[in-house]
Amino acid sequence: xxxVVGNQPVEYSLQKLMEAFPVDERTFTIQCASSGTSVExxxxxxxxxxxxxxxxxxxxxxxxxEGGDDYTAPVSIHDAMNAYLGLIPVSxxxxxxxxxxxxxxxxxxxxxxxxxxxLELAANEDPLTYASW
Numbered sequence: 001x002x003x004v005v006g007n008q009p010v011e012y013s014l015q016k017l018m019e020a021f022p023v024d025e026r027t028f029t030i031q032c033a034s035s036g037t038s039v040e041x042x043x044x045x046x047x048x049x050x051x052x053x054x055x056x057x058x059x060x061x062x063x064x065x066e067g068g069d070d071y072t073a074p075v076s077i078h079d080a081m082n083a084y085l086g087l088i089p090v091s092x093x094x095x096x097x098x099x100x101x102x103x104x105x106x107x108x109x110x111x112x113x114x115x116x117x118x119l120e121l122a123a124n125e126d127p128l129t130y131a132s133w
Contacts, residue, residue, distance in 0.1 A: 002085070002097060005117040006054030014087055014097060020053075021045040026084060028100045030109055040093050042086030042100060050116065051081065060118035062127050065099050068112035074119065074127035079103045085113060107133055 003011045012020065027041045047063075056063075063080045066072045075083065083101030095111030121127055 002113055003115045004050045004054035004056075005115070006051070006056040008053070008055040010050075010054045017045055017085070017087055017097070018043075021049045023087065024084075025090065026100070028084075028086070028102075030100070031106045032109070038093070040086075041090040042084070042096075042098070043088040043090065044084035044086045044100060047083040047085055047099070047101075047116075048081045050085065051077075054116075056118045057120070059120045061121045062119040062130075064117045064119055064130055065108070065110045065113055066115040066117070067110045068114050070132060071110060072130065072132040073099075073108045073110050074130045075099070075104065075108050076127070077118075079108075107131070 001011055001013055023043050023045055026044050030038050030040055060077050062074045062076055064072055064074055086098040086100045087096060097113045099110045099113055
């Protein structure tokens with residue numbers, strides 16, 4: 001299950017995500033700290049669609065993405081709007097659902113996403129204080 005917290009919180013199984021949102025097949029280059037660089041193709045949905053569906057406030061500056069292992073990574077709202085949630089890997093990889101995008105660091109490519117929350121940070125506030133990796 002993936003929970004997206006906003007003014008209208010939503011919770012979806014992988015199957016429901018595939019039914020509720022347009023699914024595209026996209027290829028991503030992933031730089032992983034533990035296993036190097038890989039090129040992976042995923043069936044994915046737009047994170048922007050999830051942001052709109054959950055009515056995440058316009059004042060949000062970041063999303064806080066949590067994996068099943070309590071790993072959390074902050075992602076700027078700008079980068080999140082251009083990111084994808086990988087639902088089904090086409091190649092033989094694990095980690096679904098996984099946050100994917102061209103502007104994401106390896107630390108932000110969260111695997112086994114279970115929760116997406118939002119943060120409203122002051123300009124001088126460091127988003128990495130919310131990270132858990």
